[in-house]
Amino acid sequence: MASKLIRVLAAALLVAAAVSVDARLVVRMVQVVHRHGARSALINDNTTEICGTLYPCGELTGEGVEMVRAIGEFARSRYNDLSLVESPLFPSTQYNSSLVYTRSTHTQRTIQSATAFLRGLFQDDYFYPVVYSRNRTTDMLLSTDAVPSVMGRSWLDNPALYAALNPVIDEHLSWDAIQSAAKDAWIEGLCTDFNARTSCVLDMYDVAAAFEAAGRLDNATNLKAVYPGLMEVNAAWFKYVFSWNHTSKLDLTQGSASQNLAQTMLANINAHRLSPSYNMFEYSAHDTTVVPLAVTFGDQGNTTMRPPFAVTIFVELLQDTADASGWYVRLIRGNPVKIANGTYVFRQTGIEAHCIDAAGIRYRASAGICPLDDFRRMVDYSRPAVAEGHCAMTQAQYSNMGCPRTIADNKPVPSRCWIYRYACPSKACPVTYILSAADHQCYPGAGIPNSSSSSDVTTASSSEGITASSSEGTTASSSEGTTASSSDVTTASSSEGTTTSSSEGTTASSSEGTTASSSDVTTASSSEGTTASSSEGTTTSSSEGTTTSSSEGTTTSSSEGTSSSDVSSFKEPASWMPHVFSPKKGRRIAADILRGVPNGFTVGAVVRKHDEYYSRHRQ
Incomplete structure (x- = not known):
């Protein structure tokens, strides 16, 4: 009885200590990884019926713009809140390229989403955002499509993929229901082969999700009826491709799919501690970026495997105001939701982040917060x-x-x-x-x-x-x-x-620099x-x-x-x-741009469409 009481008291003291430390933590820098906002469906047939004429297939819609702008508005409110920061991270409403670094995948909808986020963060008419991007074929930082281990699971072994997903399809959807829904989705031609039903259902989910965001799903009765089952199959696809299991020798060899991005974020943290530069790093990408990043942080739950449009993870670098050597990381996840007046607001959904202590013991992060060293060990775990x-x-x-x-x-x-x-x-x-x-x-x-x-x-x-x-x-x-x-x-x-x-x-350096x-x-x-x-x-x-x-x-x-x-x-x-500049250099370049002085840099980024094949992606 006495030993039990001692354990209870010890636990209470630890909780009290954690609460006390949390109250002293302030945000020094934040990194944001978000999926693009709502888009029209990605499909090659019946494009007018499926996508309409206002937005080409695969492009960001007006709803998508408002979604991501709401994330930027949330970020502005949060990181100017003096209960969380010592001084506002974004004191001016004018866009300032020395405060935020923005990188996007080389895709129209993600570049536009990056700009929409910045529009919510900086709401003044002075708005000339700089968005860096790189050819998505070879961009292994933000596009997991270019990672060979992901490519192998996604595209190079259909029998294994079908073996994993067909049982989920058969549990939730009948073939008759699939074919009826295919008519509502205008993809009957993709759903004629029962043995290839996995491809049919994944395409159908993409159309249904786009219809839902555009307010068209209610008019597609058969498609709406199967939508819950489609979501289960899509979640199973994410689990098959991106889950990571330390008992699997193949998973151990390959590592988690977003390791490049996670290690880069660690490097950004280390660099900021040595010499603060940007207050924010924004990464505009896809669900296939955000999902494996959450897996790397230790969350492989149902919420992770069901990424909505504009799902976002915030990675905050915190410092203890009473102990300059006390550094922590807090993770926040959420997505925009439409409220009664028709506008979007960002709503937190939680993330089951984990930490690993010096003894190698993995534990659930309290309020999403890990000591920096424990967070680093969690990232390195996969x-x-x-x-x-x-x-x-x-x-x-x-x-x-x-x-x-x-x-x-x-x-x-x-x-x-x-x-x-x-x-x-x-x-x-x-x-x-x-x-x-x-x-x-x-x-x-x-x-x-x-x-x-x-x-x-x-x-x-x-x-x-x-x-x-x-x-x-x-x-x-x-x-x-x-x-x-x-x-x-x-x-x-x-x-x-x-x-x-x-x-x-390439190498992403850590605080030890090894x-x-x-x-x-x-x-x-x-x-x-x-x-x-x-x-x-x-x-x-x-x-x-x-x-x-x-x-x-x-x-x-x-x-x-x-x-x-x-x-x-x-x-x-x-x-x-992109080259990385000091804040002073960044401000000079921004001023040069406004004055029209040539300096080799452009405002924003332009999508180069290599060919019609590559311009269509289900992300």
């Missing part, structure tokens, strides 16, 4: 177990990319193989062969210009079929079912704040030989390759897809990734 772990695939997934083994095969490089080789150049070619950055073919010997060689490209096959994909397709099995390490596989450092090299061959590197991790040089530095402190080069459909996509390319000759026709601007 880092790839080996260098370039994101390159690992099952043998079936790798085979379905249809990569030519070498140039001697006389085959073009399909689009997904191109993306894989761009992301994983050291895994692309057999031993003694060199990857050419010009066409992403494997050539014998040295002397190929703009090339990246691989010193060791074995396949490490486990009991779960993990492959560090080699074009030779050989395997070195491990009795423990884990990835066999070779000279080109360096074990990632411990979770004590070290950094992991990203799929772009780096886990691989001896053979080389980045394929750009055909233009240019590099662009980003706010993550990374350097990456690209020949800006072919396109791939999104993990939400309605169109899939076959293994015979885009040829390497198509790839080389795309040229990436030299300064596609």
